[in-house]
Structure formats: C-alpha cells, structure tokens
Amino acid sequence: MSKKAIILLSGGLDSITTLALAKQQGYFCYALSFDYGQKHNAELGAAKKIAQQYHAIDHKIIKLDMGSIGGSALTDDKINVPESLQNGIPVTYVPARNTVFLAFALGWAEVIKANAIFIGVNAVDYSGYPDCRPEFIEAFQKLVRVATKAGVEGKEITIFTPLISLSKAGIIKKGTLLGVDYAQTVSCYSADEKGRACGKCDACRLRATGFAEAGIADPTKYRD
Amino acid sequence: MSKKAIILLSGGLDSITTLALAKQQGYFCYALSFDYGQKHNAELGAAKKIAQQYHAIDHKIIKLDMGSIGGSALTDDKINVPESLQNGIPVTYVPARNTVFLAFALGWAEVIKANAIFIGVNAVDYSGYPDCRPEFIEAFQKLVRVATKAGVEGKEITIFTPLISLSKAGIIKKGTLLGVDYAQTVSCYSADEKGRACGKCDACRLRATGFAEAGIADPTKYRD
Numbered sequence: 044m045s046k047k048a049i050i051l052l053s054g055g056l057d058s059i060t061t062l063a064l065a066k067q068q069g070y071f072c073y074a075l076s077f078d079y080g081q082k083h084n085a086e087l088g089a090a091k092k093i094a095q096q097y098h099a100i101d102h103k104i105i106k107l108d109m110g111s112i113g114g115s116a117l118t119d120d121k122i123n124v125p126e127s128l129q130n131g132i133p134v135t136y137v138p139a140r141n142t143v144f145l146a147f148a149l150g151w152a153e154v155i156k157a158n159a160i161f162i163g164v165n166a167v168d169y170s171g172y173p174d175c176r177p178e179f180i181e182a183f184q185k186l187v188r189v190a191t192k193a194g195v196e197g198k199e200i201t202i203f204t205p206l207i208s209l210s211k212a213g214i215i216k217k218g219t220l221l222g223v224d225y226a227q228t229v230s231c232y233s234a235d236e237k238g239r240a241c242g243k244c245d246a247c248r249l250r251a252t253g254f255a256e257a258g259i260a261d262p263t264k265y266r267d
Numbered sequence: 268m269s270k271k272a273i274i275l276l277s278g279g280l281d282s283i284t285t286l287a288l289a290k291q292q293g294y295f296c297y298a299l300s301f302d303y304g305q306k307h308n309a310e311l312g313a314a315k316k317i318a319q320q321y322h323a324i325d326h327k328i329i330k331l332d333m334g335s336i337g338g339s340a341l342t343d344d345k346i347n348v349p350e351s352l353q354n355g356i357p358v359t360y361v362p363a364r365n366t367v368f369l370a371f372a373l374g375w376a377e378v379i380k381a382n383a384i385f386i387g388v389n390a391v392d393y394s395g396y397p398d399c400r401p402e403f404i405e406a407f408q409k410l411v412r413v414a415t416k417a418g419v420e421g422k423e424i425t426i427f428t429p430l431i432s433l434s435k436a437g438i439i440k441k442g443t444l445l446g447v448d449y450a451q452t453v454s455c456y457s458a459d460e461k462g463r464a465c466g467k468c469d470a471c472r473l474r475a476t477g478f479a480e481a482g483i484a485d486p487t488k489y490r491d
Binding site: 174 | 327329330333336337338356360362364371373375377378397398402406407410412416
C-alpha cells in the first residue's frame with residue numbers, strides 16, 4: 044500500500060523537521076504551504092527550497108486571503124508584531140488558521156488518496172495558540188471521520204503531530220540528527236524579504252532559546 | 268448583548284433562506300461568500316445582490332484556490348458536471364469544502380466577536396455530501412470549542428443549521444412566507460454568466476422538484 048502524506052510546510056524550523064520525520068518514515072510527501080497574507084512571506088521562499096531539497100512529489104502554495112478578515116498582527120497592517128512577551132494568547136494568533144490549513148490539507152488528502160497529514164504543531168515551547176494543542180488535533184481528527192467521502196467510505200486519514208510534546212531544543216536535536224539544515228528556515232514573524240530575522244518577536248525568542256538549550260550553534264541570519 | 272452572526276451565503280436557494288431566517292431572529296448579519304474556483308461563479312453576483320437586499324453589515328467574498336486541489340466536477344475543468352443522477356456521493360462533491368468554509372467563518376466570527384454562524388446545509392433533499400450531515404456539524408461544533416481563543420475564553424460560537432432537516436419544498440415554503448425572492452438565486456452547477464440554469468444537474472433537479480412539491484411557481488431562469 045502506498046504511503047502518501049500531506050506535510051504542512053510553513054518554511055520554519057518545526058515544519059522542516061516534520062517533513063524530515065515523514066520522509067524518514069517512508070512517506071511519499073506532498074508539501075502544502077499557504078500564502079495567507081502573512082507579512083513574513085519570506086517563509087514561502089524557504090518552503091519552496093525545502094520542498095525541492097526533500098524531493099516532495101508536489102508542492103502547492105495556496106493563496107488564501109486571511110488578511111481580509113484581519114484580527115492578527117501577522118496579517119493585519121494595523122496591528123504591529125510585538126517585540127516583547129505578552130500575557131495570554133498573543134496578538135500574533137491568527138484566528139482559526141490551523142483549522143483552515145488542516146481543512147485544505149484534508150481536501151487535498153482526499154483528492155490524492157493520502158492517508159496521513161503531518162503538522163508540526165507544538166504545545167511546549169509555543170506561543171499559546173489554541174490550535175496548536177492536542178485537544179484541537181483530537182477534535183479535528185474526529186471531524187475528519189465525518190467530513191469527507193473518504194471518511195464515509197471507512198478510509199482513515201490520520202493527523203500526525205510528531206513534535207507536539209517536544210521542547211524546542213528537543214525538536215532541534217531531533218532534526219539535527221536527521222541532517223536538517225536549519226539555516227534555510229525562516230521563523231521570524233517580521234522576517235525581511237531575504238528571510239533575515241528581527242531577533243525580538245515571539246518566534247525569534249523561542250527559536251534562539253531552543254538552539255541555546257540544545258547546545259547547537261544557531262544558524263539564524265539576523266538583520267542587524 | 269449584541270447578536271452578531273456570520274451567514275454563509277453562496278447565492279443559492281438555501282443560503283438566502285438561511286439569511287432571511289437569521290434576520291428574522293434579530294441577528295446583525297455578516298455575509299460570507301467564497302470565490303473558490305467554482306465554474307458556476309454567477310452565484311457570486313447573486314450573493315452580492317442578496318447581501319445588499321438584506322442589509323448585511325458586511326459582505327466578504329474570499330478568494331480560495333480550491334481548484335488547484337481539483338477532485339471535483341465543480342472546480343476541475345477535466346471533470347464534467349454530470350447531467351444525470353449518480354449513485355453514492357457524486358463527483359460534484361468538493362473535498363472538504365464545508366470544512367474550509369466553516370473554518371473561515373470561524374476565524375471571522377472570532378475577529379468580529381460574533382456568537383453565531385449560520386450555514387444552510389440540508390441532509391434531506393441533498394446530493395449526499397458528507398459535510399452537509401448533522402454528524403459533521405456536531406463534530407465541527409466540538410472543534411470550535413478548542414480551536415479558538417474565543418473557545419478558550421469560554422465564549423460560545425454556535426453553528427446554526429436551520430434547514431438541515433427540512434425537505435427542499437419545506438425550505439421553499441418557509442422562505443416564501445418570509446418574503447424571499449428566489450428569482451434572484453442561482454443553484455445550478457453549470458449556470459451561465461447571467462445565472463441561467465441548465466435544468467439537468469443535481470442542483471437543478473432538486474430545486475425544480477422542490478418548487479413542484481411546494482406548489483409554488485418556479486422562478487428559475489433556464490438557458491433554453
């Protein structure tokens with residue numbers, strides 16, 4: 044039986060590690076990225092290179108106008124990306140983003156008859172986004188069974204979250220053992236067009252701390 | 268407390284009835300449509316007029332490239348819209364469409380602090396799409412509670428499906444009592460650019476039978 048998987052590939056540290064893990068497990072990998080109005084769309088350039096490097100069977104970059112809904116510092120020009128830590132769920136949260144992303148992945152999985160979707164969510168060293176938590180993934184998995192023709196026909200499409208309970212340092216160590224080159228990834232929410240990081244946003248802080256704790260040299264290119 | 272609702276508005280018979288019902292219940296209505304690559308995008312012109320007529324507070328038409336995923340007669344140029352009834356789930360099924368639509372509605376609901384989402388799905392006189400059934404809606408409702416910041420904060424966003432157990436004739440009778448003008452709606456999967464219907468596809472058949480059974484004159488404009 045063919046093992047086909049959709050891999051949600053943002054172009055960041057977590058998603059490249061997820062792709063490397065799926066490859067290692069023998070999946071034929073179909074990479075899926077979204078041009079959803081994110082200010083830091085340099086990550087899409089990174090995603091393209093990564094998909095090629097890992098010989099993804101296909102790589103789709105879907106245009107999604109999430110900016111027109113607004114409500115997030117990542118998509119709304121009226122809200123700045125914060126440069127200090129915030130209490131609670133931060134303004135970089137994009138309402139329902141992972142629900143939309145997984146819904147698209149589900150649609151594509153049905154069309155190509157993939158039996159797996161990999162998403163690099165993490166609920167340890169993360170920004171507190173509700174749609175990165177295990178309870179969200181479990182609820183989405185239940186939805187999958189009733190949402191699709193595949194589900195009605197008894198074909199399981201499984202959502203895999205191999206990073207969900209790892210620390211950022213743990214993810215970096217795992218990826219490094221798999222030969223992942225993190226230099227080409229973009230995590231920063233304010234990355235410039237060359238993918239250079241600000242060093243100040245939530246995503247930069249989590250990433251830098253992860254490399255430090257892993258004891259691995261941080262290859263991130265910073266702007267200053 | 269303000270009662271704000273997102274109404275999924277395709278421009279067809281079911282969604283106009285749903286909008287009329289939400290208005291009748293006193294909701295401030297925000298209409299949401301999708302330009303998702305459907306061949307019958309004349310429905311979007313209808314949706315625009317309907318949103319204006321019902322004084323929607325806002326009407327967003329979100330561009331979504333579902334055609335690039337393919338797999339449906341509604342979005343894929345390589346698959347024709349069938350002109351006869353099919354067994355099982357027909358090729359007009361768009362993989363994960365309602366999951367994607369509801370996910371977007373959920374995101375917008377969070378941003379504008381709406382407490383309701385109305386969707387005109389129907390599981391009686393319908394095409395057998397899995398994502399029109401009560402079990403799908405129930406699973407999505409459970410997902411809502413864990414997917415969003417609103418959910419984490421204990422704010423309920425309720426999915427309403429006022430048509431789900433009505434026959435097509437029952438929907439038409441209900442809408443007619445509410446003063447709905449069905450002449451302006453487009454149901455046909457092969458509607459031409461003026462919104463004129465083919466009279467042969469699944470959607471046309473269900474609609475025509477509905478008017479006949481309701482004993483109400485069918486205002487549909489046909490091509491021939």
